[in-house]
Amino acid sequence: MKIIKVRRGYTTNSSAASEFVPPESWNNQAAPVPPVAGSAPGTSPAPPSPASGTAIKPFPIPVRPETAAGQAASPVAGAPIGQVVQQPQAAAPQAPGNLGSPGLLGGLAAMVGLAFVAERGIRAIIRRRRKDDDA
Amino acid sequence: MRETQVLLRREPGYGGFVFHPEDATFVHLDHEAFATAKRVWCDGGSPESEDARTMMRQLTEALPPMGGPVRYVDHGPGTATIVSNQFAAPTLIDFQITDYCELACPQCYASSVAGGRHVDWDDACLAFARMREAGVCQVAIGGGEPLRHPLLAEILAEVRANGMVPNLTTTGIGMSDAQLDAITTHCGAVALSLEGVGERFSIRRRQGWDTFREQVARFMGAGLNLVLQITLSAENCDELHEIAEYAAGIDGLYGVIFLAHKPAGRATLFDSPLAARPFAEVYPQVIAAVRRLRKNTRVGFDCCLSPLITSVESDLGFAPTEIVEGCSAVRGSIGLTIDLDCVPCTFLPARKLGNLREASVVDIWRNLHADAFRDLQAAFLDRGPGCAGCRVNGSCLGGCPVWDLVGCAHTEGAAP
Numbered sequence: 001m002k003i004i005k006v007r008r009g010y011t012t013n014s015s016a017a018s019e020f021v022p023p024e025s026w027n028n029q030a031a032p033v034p035p036v037a038g039s040a041p042g043t044s045p046a047p048p049s050p051a052s053g054t055a056i057k058p059f060p061i062p063v064r065p066e067t068a069a070g071q072a073a074s075p076v077a078g079a080p081i082g083q084v085v086q087q088p089q090a091a092a093p094q095a096p097g098n099l100g101s102p103g104l105l106g107g108l109a110a111m112v113g114l115a116f117v118a119e120r121g122i123r124a125i126i127r128r129r130r131k132d133d134d135a
Numbered sequence: 136m137r138e139t140q141v142l143l144r145r146e147p148g149y150g151g152f153v154f155h156p157e158d159a160t161f162v163h164l165d166h167e168a169f170a171t172a173k174r175v176w177c178d179g180g181s182p183e184s185e186d187a188r189t190m191m192r193q194l195t196e197a198l199p200p201m202g203g204p205v206r207y208v209d210h211g212p213g214t215a216t217i218v219s220n221q222f223a224a225p226t227l228i229d230f231q232i233t234d235y236c237e238l239a240c241p242q243c244y245a246s247s248v249a250g251g252r253h254v255d256w257d258d259a260c261l262a263f264a265r266m267r268e269a270g271v272c273q274v275a276i277g278g279g280e281p282l283r284h285p286l287l288a289e290i291l292a293e294v295r296a297n298g299m300v301p302n303l304t305t306t307g308i309g310m311s312d313a314q315l316d317a318i319t320t321h322c323g324a325v326a327l328s329l330e331g332v333g334e335r336f337s338i339r340r341r342q343g344w345d346t347f348r349e350q351v352a353r354f355m356g357a358g359l360n361l362v363l364q365i366t367l368s369a370e371n372c373d374e375l376h377e378i379a380e381y382a383a384g385i386d387g388l389y390g391v392i393f394l395a396h397k398p399a400g401r402a403t404l405f406d407s408p409l410a411a412r413p414f415a416e417v418y419p420q421v422i423a424a425v426r427r428l429r430k431n432t433r434v435g436f437d438c439c440l441s442p443l444i445t446s447v448e449s450d451l452g453f454a455p456t457e458i459v460e461g462c463s464a465v466r467g468s469i470g471l472t473i474d475l476d477c478v479p480c481t482f483l484p485a486r487k488l489g490n491l492r493e494a495s496v497v498d499i500w501r502n503l504h505a506d507a508f509r510d511l512q513a514a515f516l517d518r519g520p521g522c523a524g525c526r527v528n529g530s531c532l533g534g535c536p537v538w539d540l541v542g543c544a545h546t547e548g549a550a551p
Contacts, residue, residue, distance in 0.1 A: 001167035004149065008198050009390065009433060010159045010324035011227055011273050012302040019458040020390060020435040021425065021451060074538050121246050 137273040139202035140298035143173060144270040146223050147213040154226070156274040156300045156447035159323055161226075168194070176205040183451035207296060214501050217509035218466055219529045224269040224497050229481045230258065232290060233279035234473060238306065238341040239401075242330070242366070243287035244482055249281040259290055262475055262491050266502040267297040269496035273323070277304040277481070288317030295321045301483075302326070304364065307350030308342050315357055322388055324360040327351060330368070332377045339371075339405075351385065360389035367440075367541075368396035372420050379424035383431045391428050393421070394437040395540040399482045409443075414542030418443065420532045422450055432548035438463045442534045442543035445527050461532035465500070465508045483537065512536045521546030 009020040145151040153162045158367045171187045174180035182188040195201075210223045234251030242247060248347070254262075266274065266478035274294050277458060277501060281287055282305055294301035300323040306500055310318075318325060327350060330336065336344045363382050369373070382391050396408050409417050425447055426435050436444050441461045448458040462465075463480075465488070470481035475491040486508070489499035499505065515536040516522045522533040525545050530542045534540060 001171065001192050003190065003193055003197060004163040004165055005161075005226060007161040007163075009160045009435065010302050010362070011275055012304050012324055012326035012359060013275050013277070013364060013392065013394065013437065019460060020433040021447070021453075021458060022433050023431065024429050055485065087514060097312050116279065 139200075141176075141198070141201055141203065141205045142272060142298065143169075143176060143205050143207045144171065144223075145173075145207075145209040147211075147217060148221070148223075153198065154271075155196065155198045155201075156298075156323070159273055160198055162194060162197050164190075164194070174205060177207045192353040194414050210270075210497055217506060218461075218512045218532065220460065221466045221509065224271070225465070225467060225469050226270075226272045227275060228271050228273075228471050229264055229277065229468060229497075230254075230262065230471045231277055231473060231481055232281055232287070233284045234285040236278055236280040237283075238280070238308070240339065240341050241337050241405040242368075242396070242402045244397055244399040245277075246277060249355045251279050252394040252473055253284045253286075254288070254475075256286055258473075258475050258492070259286075259390045260293060262471060263293050263299070263358075265295045265491050269500070271299055271496065273300045273302060275302050275304065280308070281305055282308070282310050282314055288312055291317050291321035304328070306340075306342055306347075307353060308346065308355070310350075315353070319357050319359055322359065324362050326352055326362040326364045326392070327339060327354070328366065329363045329368050329378060329382065330371050331374055332381050332524055335371070335374055335377075355385065356385060361385075361387075362390045362392055362435075363388065364394055366394045366396050367417075368410055368420070369409055369411035369417075372412070372417050374407060375420045375424045376427070379427045383428050388432045390435055392435040392437065393425075393440060395439040395535070395536055397439065397482050397535075397540065408451045408538065409541040410539045412542075413446060414443075414544060414547040417542065418544065419448060422447060425451070429522045435510060439535045439540050441531045441546070443541045446544045456527050456530040457528050459527065461530050462535060465510070465511075466503045469496075469500070472476050479505075485544055519546070 007019060139156060141156075142154040143151065146163075147278050148359075149174075150164045150166040152164065152169075153172065154160070156183070170406065171182055171190060176183060177193060177467055184192050208224075212322070213223050231245065231254075233253040235246050235249065235253060236245075236247035236251065237249040239248060263274075270499070276290070278284075281303055284290065289299045291303075301321055302324045303318060303322050304326040327347065328340065330339045333344050336347060340347065342350075351361065357423075363385075365375075365378055371378075373448075379391075382388065396402065396406050398408060422445060425434050429451075436447070436458075439462065441459050444459040446457070464470075464483075465479050469488065470478040470483070470548065471491070472478065472481075472484060476484075476486045477491060477496075478486050479488065488504040488508070489502055491499070494502075512532055515533050516528050518533070521543070522528050522545075524529075525531070534543070
């Protein structure tokens with residue numbers, strides 16, 4: 001039982017439906033992604049989900065700007081909204097040159113991502129406990 | 136004071152969402168959380184476990200204050216999902232309420248003209264009733280120049296009366312005080328278009344730079360949520376730093392939205408899509424502008440720019456697919472013409488899905504024409520190994536399935 005995602009912002013144009021990137025002052029709305037070795041600027045690192053070709057959208061829970069301090073959210077892996085349909089070629093091996101050596105890089109990225117998510121989770125628990133203690 | 140109507144809409148694919156009109160706040164819930172919210176808000180029940188109480192507390196905290204009744208919408212079990220993140224009905228409809236605009240700007244994708252027609256009042260009321268029935272949350276009102284519609288104030292009020300949020304794209308030219316009052320009262324946000332600064336603006340927009348700045352001051356002075364929509368083309372992306380600098384200097388700006396130039400209407404003859412230039416030339420300018428603007432305001436993106444957004448979200452430190460949503464046409468939104476023809480998006484006026492005089496929004500959403508467009512989106516990913524092997528393709532969807540609008544780091548290589 002959980003909140004999958006919170007999204008805020010008026011949409012003025014039908015083709016402007018993508019998420020607003022919040023101002024820097026709201027920066028802890030999103031969990032930053034650790035840099036992946038070998039990935040060039042402008043390329044997306046591998047998601048923490050198994051390398052399947054098609055991404056299952058992990059909807060993280062952003063924190064409200066006014067309550068953001070000390071409550072950084074972690075991505076909720078495996079919490080898709082809607083169903084991601086497997087495309088026939090989506091599970092095909094990654095194209096050469098896309099992210100370098102995909103198998104090695106994917107494994108490395110998954111490990112880094114896992115460690116990162118665990119670290120965020122522990123931090124969140126510590127913060128929550130501190131907050132409870134304060135209360 | 137306006138009553139706040141909160142919407143609770145079931146989505147069979149994952150649970151459902153709560154929509155609060157204030158700041159267009161969506162909270163998406165999984166099946167259990169959604170069932171709990173419905174039990175508590177709509178059925179007079181109470182949370183049945185500690186988990187449920189915790190979730191309800193978090194949900195209440197995530198939403199602005201609840202000022203009125205909660206309306207429940209359920210479209211039943213739904214239909215087969217063809218593309219990712221396909222909603223049971225649109226959450227947003229882009230309604231072109233008029234074809235009239237006297238400016239005849241050279242890059243108008245709607246090809247609006249002086250003497251263009253307005254939507255009939257009865258048709259507008261029918262459309263809003265149909266939207267309410269479908270659980271639509273926001274109506275993006277555009278044109279033409281919506282201010283030329285003689286019943287604009289009544290239209291905005293009618294959108295609100297049906298529990299939806301109207302947002303407006305306009306030039307602001309010729310706006311009466313009564314219209315400004317109605318916009319201030321009813322609209323969530325108002326957008327002005329900006330594609331250059333100074334003389335570069337005046338080349339693209341007939342009202343001219345000084346008039347544009349006057350309108351910015353008028354809207355900001357009225358306390359409205361003002362959005363600047365920047366259409367990015369191969370021709371103006373070199374001016375982006377200047378545009379961003381200007382926008383960043385407007386205190387209290389609600390947001391900036393980057394749109395992809397599309398070769399539609401008169402815009403087929405003026406400027407060209409970003410894809411005309413190598414991604415490595417385009418991207419550094421975009422990311423620099425985004426970084427500059429984020430110091431002051433929120434930054435949004437046209438979903439047509441999804442291949443570019445995958446790089447932005449990575450470079451800004453967001454998780455993969457956290458921002459990018461892909462083409463929203465017939466997945467989360469549709470366009471509506473003055474004749475009540477539903478189209479996948481307003482850039483594709485000839486691709487009719489159905490007409491609201493003859494069918495409901497949900498019936499049109501589920502018909503074969505809508506599915507044919509979704510098939511097009513799904514098949515679009517098969518066009519080459521660059522997309523088929525990409526790990527974010529389920530969200531990005533490869534960009535616009537109709538036009539090649541922007542390149543991508545995954546297929547063209549990273550920026551230098």
